[in-house]
Amino acid sequence: MNIEDIGDYCLSVDDVTEKTPFGKFARRYDSILVFYVLDHMFCFADMDDFTSVTVKSTPDEVD
Template identity: 45%
Template sequence: MNIEDYRDYCLAKPGATEETPFGPDTLVFKVGGKLFALLDIEQFASVNLKCDPERAQQLREQYDYVLPGYHMNKKHWNTVLTTAPAAQLRQWTDHSYDLVRASLPRTLRDKLAAAEAE
């Protein structure tokens, strides 16, 4: 998967936005103002994704392209190398988005659900 396809995939999610709060080289995707994915724009060698702590550990043990989150809380974040199959990268991005979306205030979750239904 290339960076353009990944960016399109992330931005297709309801309420998803992109920013560069850490400088011009780091692209961040958010929902409801909370981060669900971040990556290096220039290299696109990996993506940091939020993950359920138990699942995060299992994925690290199972796949050599899943590492503890670089510069992140390693309990809740994985760094996934972009050598991972595209289907897995999409699946784990969905999981990250869903976790973050579920943590948003109910009113914001309801607004996202209403926008999705339109």
């Protein structure tokens, strides 16, 4: 899986948008791509160093 696949999957969900909001804090964070559903972050990954993806979840959903 690559960053394009993650992006396509996340954007296939209703009301999802993507942004790179962390660059305003430091230039080195320009490559962090964040996906939001109804203005709440739920997934992010580094576009330049795609070694992991972080997904927000509740403990019950993880189990």
